[in-house]
Amino acid sequence: MLPLVAVGVLLLITVTGAAWLASKASAIDSELNAATLLIQPLKEAITGDNPGDAAATVKQLRAHTTAANEAANDPIWKLASSLPGLGSNFSAVSEVARSADDVTSLGLEPLVKVYSTLDWQALLPSGTGTDLGPLQAASPSVSAAANAVRLSADRLNQIDIGKLVPQVADPLTRARDQLQNATGALDAAANAANIAPGMLGSQTPRNYLLMIQNNAESRSSGGIPGALAVLSLDKGTLSLGSQSSASDIGVMAPIVPLDPEQQQIYSGRVGKFMQDVNLTPDFPTAASTAQAMWERKTGQRVDGVISIDPVALGYILDATGPVTITHPELVALASVGLPTELTGKNVVQTLLSDVYAKIEQPALQDVYFAGVAQEIFAALSEGRGNATGIIAGLSRGTDEGRVLVWSGLAAEQSVIAKYTVSGSIAGPSVAPAQFGVYFNDGTGAKMDYHVKRTVQLVKECSRDGYEQTTVRVTSTNTAPADAATSLPAYVTGGGAFGVPAGSVQTNIVAYGPVQANVETAKVDGQSTDFAPFVHSNRPVGVLAIKLAPGESRTVEFTFGKIVQHTEPNVVVTPTVQAVKDVILPTEILPCGQ
Structure with missing residues (x-):
């Protein structure tokens, strides 16, 4: 048996070590929280075109992330990281601290330096020309910053969250999401810096x-x-x-x-x-x-x-x-x-x-x-x-x-195709569980100024392991009751295409995610025939509705056999309405027991 004194010494070491680790955990948490609070002021400095404030904010950010990283590199913390069981939690916290410091030092600091050298007013196209040299010179720095953030995101994505306690897993998940967003934004900036000079005519008109x-x-x-x-x-x-x-x-x-x-x-x-x-x-x-x-x-x-x-x-x-x-x-x-x-x-x-x-x-x-x-x-x-x-x-x-932008040069278009500005219905710019609702006038006139619409996804219970979602589209003709006579014939169409003056006919086109099926369609709750198609491996449903002045109708397309298990989203034809007023929050139907 160990002497009583030895047991006391071991107990003291254990208690002291635990207290030391607790102090380091508190320091890491405090420093990273302080760094997080500086993100919004940094965004405001950048969007407010204030490079001085942006540089000062990044300097503060770096101080906090460096302190967090140093605390996570403490010898006792590293020793705890190697222990079976709870060790993976200490290791995960170290990785978060390291990533935060890398993002600041290798990503944000270089970007803010580049930002301070650019005169954004001078970079806009104008009648007198633009010096595109600074933008071209910035491209390598932006690309390097994007790569650094991407590497940090990859490291965090390799951590098995299933082995972590909630107190560590939850902040790690948030850090992953933030880095994913930052990676996307920086990749876009790097791509823009790479192709924008050429598209603005830097080499040839x-x-x-x-x-x-x-x-x-x-x-x-x-x-x-x-x-x-x-x-x-x-x-x-x-x-x-x-x-x-x-x-x-x-x-x-x-x-x-x-x-x-x-x-x-x-x-x-x-x-x-x-x-x-x-x-x-x-x-x-x-x-x-x-x-x-x-x-x-x-x-x-x-x-x-x-x-x-x-x-x-x-x-x-x-x-x-x-x-x-x-x-x-x-x-x-x-x-x-x-x-x-x-x-x-x-x-x-x-x-x-x-x-x-x-x-x-x-x-x-x-x-x-x-x-x-x-x-x-x-x-x-x-x-x-x-x-x-x-x-x-x-x-x-x-x-x-x-x-929307399209380039006839394949190299440029391959970059543009990664982003929503491409207006593509397939490819890297389209989210996995993306739906689309598009409107084509069938009146042959200018009546859509008077049509108000809402679009909502209704997420239903899974069936046989597949997701199911209904796309609900409500349209209202807000034209005055006497639109046939009070509005110009050029606006109403004058009945030229078989639609009574003042009424609106619209072909509603609904797209589902890749490999899904469009199964049913309803108008005002009643099943109806529709035209099913496929475009780029996405299911498409089409039907037409006609609205008299003051009339509303609701169209629903139900999509099944959806293999994607990510959260669905929807894009719509941009109309006179604000998009935020058109797209309603997703409704989730309760599942029976």
Whole structure:
């Protein structure tokens, strides 16, 4: 037997060691929490274009993460990490502390240094050109930072959470999620820094077909192309060249070739009329088709296609400030009662409603629509507005699907395809359990300005190991009861396509996740026939509804055999409504015992 004194010494060592580990755990927890509290001020400093505050905040962050990492490298802590059982918890905490310090020192510090060297105002395309050298020089640093954060995320992902106590597992899960988000953001920044200079014309001039989508007549990616123009970029110098409208392009004969799946769903109209290129929600298809049509009509092959809608133009106007109509032809058109000063508050109503009420001739409506777009881009080329506001507006528009980009160069498009700005319905930008709800006008008019919609996913109980989800779409025609006579015939369609004036007909297209099935459809709770298709291995359901003024209808598509067990999400056609008002929170139905 051990002498009593020896037992006492061992007990003292054990108690002292436990107390020491507890003090280190408290220090690590305190330092990492302090670091976490600095993330928001850092974001505010960056979005507020304040590099001085950003650098000071990162310095504080580094002090906290270094202290946490040093505490986790304590010899006794390391010894505890090697013990069976609880040792994996000490090891996991060490890895979190190490990752936090690596992210700060190898990711945030270099990024903030690069950020402080960039003049974002000077980097925006303008009429006088842009020095793209600093952006090109920043690319290696941004890529290195992205790689460092990715390596940290990979290390945390290798930890077996099942062996950890909740007090360690929960913070580790949060750290994983945060690093995953940071990795995605940094990868996007690195990719942007890599391809943006070339797309802005750093080496050779670039020409893009600019499509302004008109949400008053819905198409899957937003609305009918209301105006077309060539946007030219040469070393960051922005200019707007040839302008046209979709109707000016005429009829394509023979039609632009389309893959059989999409032609079956959306018909050959996609390749026949510029007005219909975006009946498909797959923007790379719509854009490449528009590129081919433009080349046939004009002989000019553009390098890519950029799409934007009036709502996103409003976001830009919020940053540039009001734009005064100066072109004599536009001033003359505005004299019938349209505003001569456009702002973020009035541009949507002006372009999608008032122009039709005030100007009777469709050709002149197109002229006004295109002219307003030219005035707004002229303001951009003059350097109006602040870079932070413009970038924020374009980012918001991109998040809502209102700004879309396609490059005709395969290397650039392979990068763009990773992100939502691509408008792809398949590939790396699409979440595993993603649904899509898209709207195509069947009225042949501009009535969608008056339609309000909501879209909601209803997550049902699993069946035979597969997920089941219903997509619920409610549409309301808010046009006045006397819309047939009080609204212009160009807005109502005048019954030209078999839809009574004042009513709205919409083809609703619902996409499910890859490999799932679209099983049933209902309208106002009653089962109904629908057209089932497949596009890029995703199930597609299509049906049409007609709404008289004041009428509402609810369409439900139920998808089964869903193999993905991640949380579902849904993307929708961007309409006049705010996207946040269209997409409702997912409803989860209770399962029976």
